[in-house]
Structure formats: structure tokens, C-alpha cells
Amino acid sequence: MGSFINIRPRRKVLLVAAIVIAAAGIVLFAKSQMDSSLTDKTGIDMRKAEAVAVIAGDAWKADAVNGEGFAEAASNAGYALEFQQSTGQIRVKNLHSGEYWNSNPSPSALAGETVKGDLRTNLESPFILEYYEQASIQRKVANALGSGVKWTVAKQEDGIAVHYDLTQLQIKFTMVYTLTENGLKVVVPDSGMEENGNNRIVSIEVLPFFGANGTDEAGYLFVPDGPGALMHFPRSRQLIGKGYNQPVYGPEITTKSPNYDSTAVYPAVPVFGMKKGEDAFLAIIKAGASKAAIRALPSGVVSSFNSVSAKFVYREEYDRRLSLGGKATRVFEDERTPLDGEVEYSFLTGKEADYVGMAKRYRDELTSEGKLQPIQTAQGDVPFELMIICGNSNFYNKDYEVATTFSQAQKIINDLKQSGVEHARITLDGWQSHGRLYNTDPFNVEKKLGGKAGLKALVNKAHELGYEIVLNVDFVDADSEIDDLSPKNFGVRSAEGDVLLFGSDFILTPNVTYHLAEKLVHEAKAVGVDGVLYEELGNFLTRDYNPNYRYTRDDTALIYNSILDMTRKELGFSGVYQGNSYSFGHIDHINGIPRDTNHFYMVDEMVPFMPIALHGSVTYTMAPGNLRNDINAERLKGIEYGAVPAFMLTAESSRTLLDTTTYGIFSSRYEQWKKQALEEYADMKRMASTDNQPITDHYESAAGVYVTEYGNGVRVTVDYNNGRFDVEREASR
Template structure:
């Protein structure tokens, strides 16, 4: 995986992000007031799901095994086993059935007892706590105090669960669709009448669970570009299973990630069993959901994958200024509807490619991806030029690495050398770089003045290149930014300013207004867009009572920031590629090219590239800072990325004592030949730049084939370290 460039911080916030502070210190204290307050768009509208009205469940069609067909369409039949509480969806063309939990013959092989055993026979696992005890407790549908009422609905059935002893209740609705089954938990159905409070609900935790002796298949999880956990198990168990929050941990509870692993960027998961598979899309509630996957031997003898919906976060409440704290749950419940949409696949579509194409179709149909790439005769190079940066000690000022004139030289030299298409990202352009405390928009004098910048932009445009300026409008350090954390920073769950040592995060309204202020200046130079360093890889709440933003509110503001850059400048760029940002994203830098190796994941697959290719361009790390040069180059080719480099005109030594120290080798003169060779290689893929990926497979050991919508295939051979492009491929 490509190493990210970190500032001098012990705790990284996200992988693949160049965490630099550009533009956050550009306002004087007198003019900072304009950054707070309202924004120029309407607040996010919240529409709650209604509780579906139903009639008494008709069980007259119950078969000898206790199953009742509740709803049927041309493809599927939705069935309920009232006595056990199990549900099934039968594929009418094949007879294959997906069940909410394992059938009796599998359950009989389980050795666990107590609640662990009854969890395996429940359509949910509910966590709750007693206000005076602050201890996690579990309920499921097999609890002796569970009162269950079924009702018939137009699309299926609803199950109302009420626990008489703790007076917590909620509803799960099961709707048959043309593609499978949709499972909903309307927030208006949740009731809490006593001292007991809801923590989480794990929806259908063992849907489609496969036993240790099941037919060959795998669990799909959205880790990195995509990961598979294959079964039957071929190796000893490693780790404790997979559980990761969608879009990363919630920072306002103090859950700072201790590693640079990529967060889950797409709210999906799936499973394949032989010639049948499903993809589950978290359609509502993804902002407070986690993806869970377990191999046999961890919680059961089955392979399982599901989502856990979190209603209350756990955090440390401080009891004194001295730092003593106690672990508690938040008082406020996340009042969100929760929906998981299961899409069933069969035959040659029952694999990770079919899953990815299903999610791609969903994203396009629901306008969650709106961009479409145009055909191009040449693949664009994603070139980042580092202007320079502040010195570590802050006393020596700013060390330039690529002035505007030098940037112009580089782009003109690349044009003469045959680079026909390029997007240039220029970063660390503000006065004093990362340590800029002054006005919002103030060019670093050592890079050159207005005329030099304008000449660079004009020359780039004349050569057919686009120029984006990179900026971080999300986080800042109190060491050098004039903006007050109390006025501009988000609040933690306890109401105090959220800090990680001397770092804080801007409330989304401030980020939006910073974007507009910077963008209005960039527009005057004809700069084509903003490359956002944290939009797309970071998300959090804000407990400031002036805003009280949920994570989806923050995402809503970030979407407007991307839209502003598109509308006023022409384009934008994000990092990593979280799904919340894809609606208005034009390009993604640092799309993960590898899985996280903290979990027992067998195989890396291009799920995210299949979803994105042809609509949003992406790069997978700079060619000059790879860990494994040839392997990562070939993977970028296999996964349909564009070429990428991060360079400086001056020697890399100029950055060693600055906040951009993580670029270990960047001098343009040293990397020019390598860049030109890679560009020429990537340019062989120009014909598929705007095309969707229609298939992907492993041809043989170390050889992979990616097929595109126009019939062209790219075959990558990691054994010979080569690739070829073929019309029609080998399918």
C-alpha cells in the first residue's frame, strides 16, 4: 500500500491522505467572523419512514414444515416460519433459499450454549444498557420476555418485538422486491419507556450463514478496494473477526484510529455460496453502521456477515480536570431509519463482479454517482507538485521546492516529451505553508507572485492541462492557526472542543465558508478546481448546540463544497473515495490499492474500481513513493487507475526538515524518465478510460484479466511483470 505523507503527529486520521494545512490560517482574527454562521443552501431535509399499516398475518397457506408464503412475485417467494421466527426468500427459478438464520441441521452441529446459542436463531441481536449500571446486555427474539407480533403488509410482513421486562420495542419490516428482500427498522417504531436504553441492533446477523462443510464460496467485505474471506476454511483461524464502522470511527467519542488503515468506504457486504450470492446495500443508516464478518470458530461454526446499527455511542466521560473518567453511553439516541437492501445473484453473476455491478447500478439509478467520463485519446496523468512547506522548528520560515516558474517548466517539459493529457494538483501554496497563520488567501512569496502563478496556469491551459489547488479546510493546529477552536471547532460528545493534542477540526459550516473564500480567489486565476485533502476520507459529528450535526449532516455540507468547486471552478478532487462524496466527485486520489492486513482476508478484488470506472477517474498512489514498485504499478493497470506522481523541482532534501517530510524521493529530473515510461504504458488504456468494467477474473496463478464495456481486455501478468491489451480478450 502506498505510504501516506504524515505531518508530525502520533495519530493518523486516515490512510492515503496528505494531511497538510492549507488555507486554514489565511483569515485575520478580525475577518474570521464571516466563516461562521449560516451557509447559502437549505438544511438537510429529514423524512422519516412511516410505520407500515398491516393486517393480521394469513397463515392458511402454511405447509407441513411450518412455512407460510407471505408474498410472491415473478422471481421470488418471501416465506415466514412463525414458530421459529425464521424467514426465507426462495428463488423460484432455481429453488435455492436464503434464510435469516441457519436451518436446524446446521444449528444441531453448534456447541455453544446460552445467549450465544439463541443468537444464532434470531433475526436480530439487540444491545441495551441500564442507566444506573452502564453495562452492555443482549436480547434476541428467543428471549422469554420477547412479545412478537406479525402482520401482513402490501410488500411482505412486519414483526413487532417488545421486551416486557425492559420495555424496549421496535419493528422490523421485510419487503419482497424484484431483486430480493429489503429489511427496515423505522426509527418511529422504537420505544423506550423505562431506565433501559437501546445501544445497537444487529440486523439479520446470520442471514445466509454457511457452515464449515458448506459448498465453496466467500464473504465479501468492502475493505480497501474489496476483500474476500473464502470458505471452506483452508488455514488456521487468525484474529477475532472483522468489524469496522462505515466511513471510519466517530472522532467525537475519542475513537482516534491508531493505524493508517483505510476506513470502510462503501456501505455494502455480501456472500457467495456456489452458484448463488447476495449483495447487501445499507440504504439508510450507513453513517452509524458497522460491517461485521466472522469465520467459523469465533462466535459459531458458521461463516457470517451482517451490519450492526449503532444507536448510542460509548465513550469516556471525564469526572475531573485531572483526567479521571468512566465509560458511559451517550444519552441521545441516533434517530435514524435503518434499511438493508439484499440483492440476490445467481449463475455467472453470483460473484464479486456481479456484486460490484449491482452496487454500481444502484449508485447510478439513485443519483449517488452523477458524473460520466468522456472518451479521450489519451489517459490523463495525475501529477501533484509540492510547492514547499514550513520548517519543523517554525523559525526558518518556508522552504520552496517547486516555484510557480518551476511548475511551469515541468508542465511545458512534459508536454514536449509527449504527455498529452494531465491534471496538475499544486499543494502547499499558501504563505508559510502548513504554518500559515495569516490571511485566508495569501500566496507564499518564495513561490513567485501573481504573474508567475498566472503564467503557470495559462501555460498549462494552452497545453490542454487542468490545474487544481490542494487545500485542507477540515482540520488545523492551535500552534499556528489564528482561528479559535472554541469558535470554529467541532464539539465532542461531552460538549467541549474536540481536540487531539493541539489539533482540532472545523465545524462543517466553517469548512464550507473557507472553501468558498478560497475558491473565489482561485477562480480569478482561472484555476480549474479544488483538490480536497480530507473530503472523501473523513467524517464526524459536531455536538456544538449551534449546529448539532449528525454525520450525515456533515456529509451533506461536504457534498455542497464539492458542488461549489464543480459549479464555480469546473472540477474537484477527493481522497480515498467514501461513498458519501461520490455524488459530486470528479476524481479520486489515493483510492486504496490493497486490503488491510490486520484481518484474516484471503483475497484482494477490484470491487471499488468496478463501481467507479467510466464515471469517476481515480489514481492509486504516486509512482515515486510505492512500497513495491512493479507490483503496485501493475495493480493500478489491472484496476483501471490513471498514472500518478508526486514531484518537486528541487531535490527531495528540501522537504526533509519540513511538514512534508514523508515524500522520500521526488525530484523531477530524477523521475522524469520513469514518469514518461509509465505514462506511455498507461496511455495504452486510453480506449477504456470512459468504459465500465464488465468482468474481472484470475486466469492462472499470477495472471489477471479485466474486461471493459467495449470488449477490450487488459491481461496483467505479475510473473513476467508485464501486461497486454487485447480486443475481445480471452473470454
């Protein structure tokens, strides 16, 4: 009996332990099932855009060659395309103005050139091809003047195809030139590429010296640095640096590039241009933009000419490990990225031949593609933008630090309404448990803020006031130490095949991002949330070398856009940061449009190219009013550029965020910034008549005085000298 009595409690303990283990197993199994569902394929149709076919065509022969060796190859109502058989060069004649745009500088212009070797022959070639031998990793350069380079020309509809055979390298490719209504289209089709020997293509720069100009004529190069930037010629200041060379949408991070700079603002729009005298061109990279770089070389960098062009990158460099000890060497990808590189040149003359005309031409192109549509809201109904920071996790013990509860947020928006703010979009940041995505539940509302019930009450109050509630989320960046997420299961793979890690930080694979957004939208809709503002989806693009997906950058963009479309359909609003052009047509708002250049030494002037292209179709903000370096100057810049005023505020002091992962919020208390916010709302009401209007002109009327004109005749004049602005009607230069 005593033995039985002794064993019975032990059996109870074992039974309880077994139950606990079983329960834990069920929880872990359920979690694993939920986790695995995040890695499921999205169901999105991932079909690629139809590849450009190389049409064989009949051989083209020159009917009549002019004194300069060119013969007409095609023409339409506005332009004539001419080809020079001896060099492979082209030129386009504007039949209305008589202006020629040459693929390369003329022999007379080259007569005084002093550079030698490849730099000299590049000036006479319609392409610059980078390649490497498989036995080495050294980049080498080839052009049309190289030994053993041959070409044949075939007729195409409204143009010609030039088939290049680099016989010594055993590389072939094609450049197709086609006249359009607005100018010239140049395509390097993937189907025309062959690599038959030991040499592999790294990149092809298309028409690297198209329209290249010396120092004898005034003008500028346009590059998409920040909101837009100009590089004037002839130069009025010392030449410093190596020109402008930036990858569209940023470099490929999976290659662990040493050149990646997380603080840089990379080109958000795939455009570039040139103005010289009374003529200009805008070039749009219509295909292959995610694998393109824009290069602008002022006179004195590699030659005496000013030039701007696009380069398509077919293979990335990456670190390949040589041993388990981590030793690595830099190599190129084995497989060439399949892409059709396409650049379309639009020619502008007279008053349209400047950065304003370029931006308007880009807007017309986006509109014709269905990516931009006029804002449908009535004038004065564009909402004031207020982001309320709810809180975030403490660095040291991971406790959630509260900056604004949902009940405090109710008081703030109620006060705004009583103060005269008719319509506002309230974006909640840090509302999730731990202040960000934690585990695999995207709608885990922080209990200290009031939980889901508190969020629902806030949404109801906002709707009662005529306001909107939007949730700010990041489903791209993750931290394995904070987020309780597995990099192995959910992380993007690098070109080497390992999980791409930056300390404990990693990037969520695109289908995980999609499924998280899908779950969030479903649950947010149930409590009446009006939309989602997504971090990273509009300002970051990457590949994923996971063999289960093999996502290209274009695949990632497609998945991100599907998230934005789903959000708009279900909730009514989707927004992004910065606004990379692939998101156009899928968003309603851009939070923080690029507001400054990267301050490259070559850039002379910042201009509002993106605002001119987007205003009246997409709303956008610039620097939040409480986080500016120069409060008044940046406020005026927002007015000049047609931005909606915005603030990032809290109910408590910003000191509550001091030891959290929310950084850079130096002053945010609502009571301290209420007066400034209401003043900027009053500015916004003064400009209400421009809300749904396109920008039609922008210029400096006097030193420090800038004018922005709108489609309905309204003119906004910003005077940085006295810190004021005026709104007038029916005025134009």
C-alpha cells in the same frame, strides 16, 4: 516654557501610541468580523431525509404453513417471502433458481452446534440487540428468544412488518421486510422505536446470520476492506483473530474512542456479501450507513457458521469527566441517534454470483440513483495526474521551505508537453503561505513561490499547453500552533462538550470548512484555476456536538457534498481522497483509492470491487509512482485495477522537505523521475480505449496472471510473473 517643551514630545508619543492602538483595534475588529463570518450557518437546506413511517397495516395471518413451519407472506415476479410465526425467522425463495436464503441456520444445520448461552440463541434470532441499564454502563444482549419477547405481524405492500415488544426491557422496535425487484429490503424505522423503562438501545444487528453457511460448501464472505476483500470458506489456513468488525467511514472520533486508528483504511462503501456454490448476495446499506458497522465472522470465531451482516449504532460511548482533575469514566450518550436503518439484499446466480457480479450490481444501483454517470471525455483524453509539491513550513522556525516555485513548475509542465504528454492535470500542494491554511485566508498564496501573480502565470501557461491546474487544500484538519486558528472558535466539540483536541491539532467545524471553501473557490476562479482537490472531505466524517449546530455525521456529509458541488459548478472539477461513497455523484476524481487491505488475519484475498463499481464514471489513482514500496508490482496493480498513473514531484531535491510537516516524500525530484513518469504515461496511452468503459469482468487466468475485461470488449492481461501486461480486443471467458 521649559515645562511645555518637556511635555510636548511626550504628548506626541502618547498620540502615536493611541493611533497605533486604534489601528490595531481596527485590524483586530476586522479580523474578528472575518473570523466570525466563518462560523455563520451555511445556508444549506439541512432537512433530513423523510423518515420511514411504520404503517399499522392489517394483522397478517398465515394462509398455509408448510412442513418446516413457514408460510408465504408476499411474492413478486422473482421472489417469495416466507415467515415463520413461531420463531420470527424469514426466508426468501428465488422463484427462478429455487434457491432459499434463510435468515438463520436450519434446525438440522444447528444440530451439531456446540456453543451455548446467548451465542447459541443468537443463531436463531433475526436480530441481536445491545442495550444498557441507565444505572450502569454494562452492555447487555437481547434477541428474539429472550424471556418476555413478543411480536405481532402486520401486512405491508409487498411484505410484512414485525413489531417486537421486549416486555421485560420495556423496549419496542419494528423490522419491515419488503420484496424488491432484486431481492429483499429490511428496514428498522426510527419511528417504531420505544424506550419506556430504564433500558436504552445501544445497537441493533439486522439479520446477523442471513445466509449463514457452515464448512460443507465452498464460497466466501465479501467485505469492503481496502478496495474489496474475500474471506474464503472452508478455510485453508489457521484461524486467527476475532473476525471483521469495522465502522463504515471510520469510527466516531468525537467520542475519543480508544479504538480509533488514524493509519487504518476504514470501509469507503457500505456493502457486504456472500457467495456459496452457484448463488450469492450483495447487501447495500441504503440508510443509516454513517452509523453502521459491518461484521463478518468466519466459522470458528463465535460459532461453526460463516456470516456477514450490518449493525446500526444508536448510542456512542464516550469519556465523561468526573472531576476537574481529568478523571473520567466511560458512559453512553443519553440521546438516541435518530436513524432509519435500511439494508437491501440483491440475489445473484450463475456467472453473476461472485465479487464481480456484486460490484456490477452496486454500480447499477449507484447509476439508478444518479450518483454515477459515464465519463464524457473522449477515449485517450483522461489526463495524466501530476501533483507538484511547492513546499511547506519548517518544523523549527516556521520558515517556508521552497521545493518548487511557480516558474519552476512552468518549466516542468513545458517539458512534459515537449516530451509528448498531451493532457495532464497538475495539482499544486503546499502552495499556501506556510504551506497550508494559515489564519482565515484560504487563498493566501506563498510569496516565495511567486505569489498570486506567479500562480496566475502558471495557470495561463498550463492552459496554453492544454493542461489543468488544481489546488490541493485541507480545510478540515487544523493546528493551533501553526495555523493561527482558534480551536475555541472554530473547532468541533466532543460528546463531552469540550473542544476536540489532539495536542495542538483539532478538527474544523463543518460550516467553517464550507465558508473557507466558498472563499477559496471565489478567488481561485478569478485567476482561472480549474478545480480543487480536497483532503479529508472524502475520507473522514465526524459529528459536532457544538450546541449551536449539533451536526450529525450525515449533516457533515451533506455540507461536504455541498462544497464539492459548489466547486464543480464554479471551477469545473472537484476531487477527494479515498472516496467514501457519500461523495459519489459530487466528484470527478479520487486521489488514492484504497489500494491495499488492512491485513486482518481473516482476509484471504484482495479484489477490485471499488474499481469495478467506479471505472468509466470516476477516474482514480493508486500509489504515486515515486512513492511505491515495489515500483513494478504496484505499477502493474494500477493497470490491473484501471487506475490513472500519478506522481508527486518537486523541482528541488526532496531533502528540502526533510524538516517540514510534509512527510514520507523520500524521492521526488522531477529530473530523476521523468523517465519513469513518461513510461507510465505510455502505459496509459496503450489503455486509452478503456478510459470511459465500465469493467465487466475480472479473474485470475493462471497463477499470477490477472485479466480485466471492459465494456467495449478490450481485455487487459497483467502477468506479475514476467512484469508485463497486454491489451487485446474482443476476448471473454
